[in-house]
Amino acid sequence: MPLASAEIIAVGSELLGSSRVDTNSLYITDKLAALGIELRVKSVVGDDRGDLAAVLRQALARADVIVLTGGLGPTDDDLTRDVVSEVLARPMTVDEAIAGKIRARFARRGLDMPEVNRRQAQVPAGALVLDNPNGTAPGLFIDHDGKTVVLLPGPPREMQPMFDLVCRTQLAVRAGAERVYRASLFITGLGESHVEQKAQPIYARWREAMPPVSTTILAAMGQVELHLSVRDADERRALSTLDAVRGELLQALGEHVYSTDGRGMEEIVGELLKARGLTIAAAESCTGGLLMSRLTDVAGSSAYVRAGVVAYDNADKTALLGVPADLIAAHGAVSEAVAIAMAEGVRQRTGADVGVGITGIAGPGGGTKDKPVGTVVIAAIVPRQPAYVRTFQFIGARTQVKFQSTQAALNRVRRLLE
Amino acid sequence: MPLASAEIIAVGSELLGSSRVDTNSLYITDKLAALGIELRVKSVVGDDRGDLAAVLRQALARADVIVLTGGLGPTDDDLTRDVVSEVLARPMTVDEAIAGKIRARFARRGLDMPEVNRRQAQVPAGALVLDNPNGTAPGLFIDHDGKTVVLLPGPPREMQPMFDLVCRTQLAVRAGAERVYRASLFITGLGESHVEQKAQPIYARWREAMPPVSTTILAAMGQVELHLSVRDADERRALSTLDAVRGELLQALGEHVYSTDGRGMEEIVGELLKARGLTIAAAESCTGGLLMSRLTDVAGSSAYVRAGVVAYDNADKTALLGVPADLIAAHGAVSEAVAIAMAEGVRQRTGADVGVGITGIAGPGGGTKDKPVGTVVIAAIVPRQPAYVRTFQFIGARTQVKFQSTQAALNRVRRLLE
Numbered sequence: 001m002p003l004a005s006a007e008i009i010a011v012g013s014e015l016l017g018s019s020r021v022d023t024n025s026l027y028i029t030d031k032l033a034a035l036g037i038e039l040r041v042k043s044v045v046g047d048d049r050g051d052l053a054a055v056l057r058q059a060l061a062r063a064d065v066i067v068l069t070g071g072l073g074p075t076d077d078d079l080t081r082d083v084v085s086e087v088l089a090r091p092m093t094v095d096e097a098i099a100g101k102i103r104a105r106f107a108r109r110g111l112d113m114p115e116v117n118r119r120q121a122q123v124p125a126g127a128l129v130l131d132n133p134n135g136t137a138p139g140l141f142i143d144h145d146g147k148t149v150v151l152l153p154g155p156p157r158e159m160q161p162m163f164d165l166v167c168r169t170q171l172a173v174r175a176g177a178e179r180v181y182r183a184s185l186f187i188t189g190l191g192e193s194h195v196e197q198k199a200q201p202i203y204a205r206w207r208e209a210m211p212p213v214s215t216t217i218l219a220a221m222g223q224v225e226l227h228l229s230v231r232d233a234d235e236r237r238a239l240s241t242l243d244a245v246r247g248e249l250l251q252a253l254g255e256h257v258y259s260t261d262g263r264g265m266e267e268i269v270g271e272l273l274k275a276r277g278l279t280i281a282a283a284e285s286c287t288g289g290l291l292m293s294r295l296t297d298v299a300g301s302s303a304y305v306r307a308g309v310v311a312y313d314n315a316d317k318t319a320l321l322g323v324p325a326d327l328i329a330a331h332g333a334v335s336e337a338v339a340i341a342m343a344e345g346v347r348q349r350t351g352a353d354v355g356v357g358i359t360g361i362a363g364p365g366g367g368t369k370d371k372p373v374g375t376v377v378i379a380a381i382v383p384r385q386p387a388y389v390r391t392f393q394f395i396g397a398r399t400q401v402k403f404q405s406t407q408a409a410l411n412r413v414r415r416l417l418e
Numbered sequence: 419m420p421l422a423s424a425e426i427i428a429v430g431s432e433l434l435g436s437s438r439v440d441t442n443s444l445y446i447t448d449k450l451a452a453l454g455i456e457l458r459v460k461s462v463v464g465d466d467r468g469d470l471a472a473v474l475r476q477a478l479a480r481a482d483v484i485v486l487t488g489g490l491g492p493t494d495d496d497l498t499r500d501v502v503s504e505v506l507a508r509p510m511t512v513d514e515a516i517a518g519k520i521r522a523r524f525a526r527r528g529l530d531m532p533e534v535n536r537r538q539a540q541v542p543a544g545a546l547v548l549d550n551p552n553g554t555a556p557g558l559f560i561d562h563d564g565k566t567v568v569l570l571p572g573p574p575r576e577m578q579p580m581f582d583l584v585c586r587t588q589l590a591v592r593a594g595a596e597r598v599y600r601a602s603l604f605i606t607g608l609g610e611s612h613v614e615q616k617a618q619p620i621y622a623r624w625r626e627a628m629p630p631v632s633t634t635i636l637a638a639m640g641q642v643e644l645h646l647s648v649r650d651a652d653e654r655r656a657l658s659t660l661d662a663v664r665g666e667l668l669q670a671l672g673e674h675v676y677s678t679d680g681r682g683m684e685e686i687v688g689e690l691l692k693a694r695g696l697t698i699a700a701a702e703s704c705t706g707g708l709l710m711s712r713l714t715d716v717a718g719s720s721a722y723v724r725a726g727v728v729a730y731d732n733a734d735k736t737a738l739l740g741v742p743a744d745l746i747a748a749h750g751a752v753s754e755a756v757a758i759a760m761a762e763g764v765r766q767r768t769g770a771d772v773g774v775g776i777t778g779i780a781g782p783g784g785g786t787k788d789k790p791v792g793t794v795v796i797a798a799i800v801p802r803q804p805a806y807v808r809t810f811q812f813i814g815a816r817t818q819v820k821f822q823s824t825q826a827a828l829n830r831v832r833r834l835l836e
Binding site: 016041077109117284286287292293315320 | 432434459708815
């Protein structure tokens with residue numbers, strides 16, 4: 001019987017507080033769905049043996065694959081290994097190879113392995129050990145009475161590559177022929193209800209097609225996402241169906257769609273800059289460096305990111321960017337004239353081809369009747385085109401205004417370069 | 419017996435996808451904690467009768483309060499009411515008063531009530547109906563064999579006011595005199611295992627005290643968090659217990675503790691700058707503006723944030739910061755000499771009191787044998803103290819190296835100012 005259903009159990013009392021959500025399950029859900037394995041239930045359990053054992057027992061009674069994340073650390077709280085060993089009645093032994101690897105990992109940083117880390121070398125009988133190149137806790141993969149139990153570390157950067165490998169190898173072999181194929185469109189500059197209005201007639205029709213296409217619309221900070229999925233054993237048919245739906249949606253939503261392959265705005269803009277052999281520099285006030293930080297989150301961005309200036313103080317807009325003090329006095333720091341002067345200034349002082357200027361009021365203080373909190377002016381200058389400048393009115397808390405401002409600025413650079 | 423433990427079940431297949439998370443549970447958790455009711459497990463279940471019944475039965479066996487959200491709509495998918503009725507063996511009757519309210523709600527919008535909405539007027543025997551001023555689905559409150567079962571609608575704007583009222587009334591009466599009190603310590607510059615080694619003897623002892631103190635240790639990016647909680651009917655005793663534990667942990671962990679009240683590093687540094695009447699400026703290379711962006715995430719930061727320069731390109735380190743080109747040629751861009759020159763340069767050009775310089779290799783490319791990916795040099799200059807500079811070796815992906823670098827730099831500014 002191929003594996004068809006799954007259950008995810010996130011372990012850790014910290015995930016039961018009000019300040020954290022389990023996001024690992026989203027990543028795992030996606031990867032499982034790609035293998036045609038559907039999630040039935042997901043749970044978060046604290047560091048409590050009895051609760052974890054009960055939840056695990058119930059999951060084993062219901063699902064084919066049980067993925068547990070977290071609780072593999074070296075401390076007393078970390079009881080996932082112990083509970084799995086007990087519930088599956090597979091006694092633990094210490095795997096000296098793992099202990100050696102953990103010791104070597106500490107040694108590379110000039111440290112001795114603390115004694116507590118030996119716990120991480122314990123392995124239930126019959127478990128396959130999953131190597132963790134990014135941390136001390138190895139994962140475990142267990143075939144048990146036709147079920148599959150996977151234990152993964154909690155930190156996403158350790159969990160993700162480990163689970164990727166499991167999906168490509170052990171789980172791929174055990175899954176059925178049907179796969180789920182997905183596509184997404186990221187839209188910015190249009191609200192959720194406007195996207196819905198334009199897209200709904202299209203996806204209502206495709207929902208009835210063969211194979212049927214499922215659509216989820218999701219409003220996120222600074223963008224709306226449309227997620228499409230098709231479940232099919234025939235890969236070519238699935239992909240051509242997705243292509244057709246995507247084509248119709250692109251037609252309906254036009255220039256507002258900035259990405260059709262899951263890449264973020266900063267990657268899209270980076271690709272465009274690289275393709276055109278251009279460099280970029282930004283002069284930021286209210287966004288405080290977030291635009292530059294987003295651009296430089298992309299590997300290889302040093303090829304096109306020149307420099308940035310964060311000029312919070314008006315005197316620094318003059319000293320670092322050459323914005324004339326009397327221009328600021330005449331128009332105010334949050335004005336189209338100053339935004340353009342900032343973009344020009346950073347372009348000239350760095351020699352970058354593309355210049356961006358952002359000035360505004362992120363809040364919660366600093367708003368006035370004429371320029372309330374959320375007022376942000378964005379200027380963008382690219383070679384051989386007139387300077388762009390526009391005043392936006394964003395809604396939300398300080399960090400949301402910051403993010404939306406950088407999103408609008410990057411989107412404008414994208415549209416000017418396209 | 420007062421209600422002490424809770425379980426939250428979010429119902430809806432859409433919450434099992436990879437693009438949505440249940441956030442209602444965070445709101446509910448907070449409100450329950452204030453009443454001394456602790457969350458043991460939370461789950462997300464799809465629109466499946468069998469799964470929901472099984473999860474509910476298990477929750478009833480374990481917790482005093484079970485809060486279910488979602489699945490109260492008018493369609494066949496909405497099965498929370500039915501399943502609760504069946505599991506608690508409380509047959510349903512149609513409540514004509516509810517049907518009337520729903521009909522009136524439609525009438526106000528000039529519409530007839532669709533027949534399907536009559537489902538929403540069904541009430542399990544003995545249930546108290548919770549009015550929903552913001553939607554059609556009423557909530558339900560059921561006392562059952564010493565347990566409490568609460569059914570709430572899924573949309574947050576309907577769920578929140580309804581649950582607030584339940585907490586102030588029905589649950590307040592049924593909760594005990596005990597409340598949960600919390601404290602936290604945020605630590606940076608020490609790994610999880612090392613924090614554990616220093617802290618474990620302390621919290622092992624307090625776990626046996628009266629009242630006992632629970633501790634959770636949590637490794638997050640760039641920091642380790644210790645969360646303490648005490649459950650007690652005596653507020654003064656609880657708070658003085660937390661004070662005592664916190665004092666001992668501070669003693670053991672010393673300067674590595676940067677926050678004891680939940681505030682983030684950027685807020686702590688901001689408070690110190692404000693208290694000392696100092697301004698700050700940063701010259702960033704590999705962190706690409708993230709340091710400035712973090713500092714400016716704090717409301718009111720314009721009082722002490724002067725300016726920042728992101729100098730990715732070596733030519734810009736010279737042009738924007740005055741770092742001598744021959745210094746870069748002699749030592750390399752990633753060197754202690756250049757980091758200090760960057761900090762000095764940004765301080766001089768902006769007139770800020772505190773200057774930070776960060777230069778390094780965020781990866782994945784750009785590493786060499788002598789200076790591998792993750793090599794980051796941090797310099798910090800504060801008034802009347804010798805310049806600080808140190809070379810770090812961070813582990814992780816690009817954005818993690820960036821974050822850890824800003825964390826280490828901010829932490830150093832904190833320690834220089836304290």
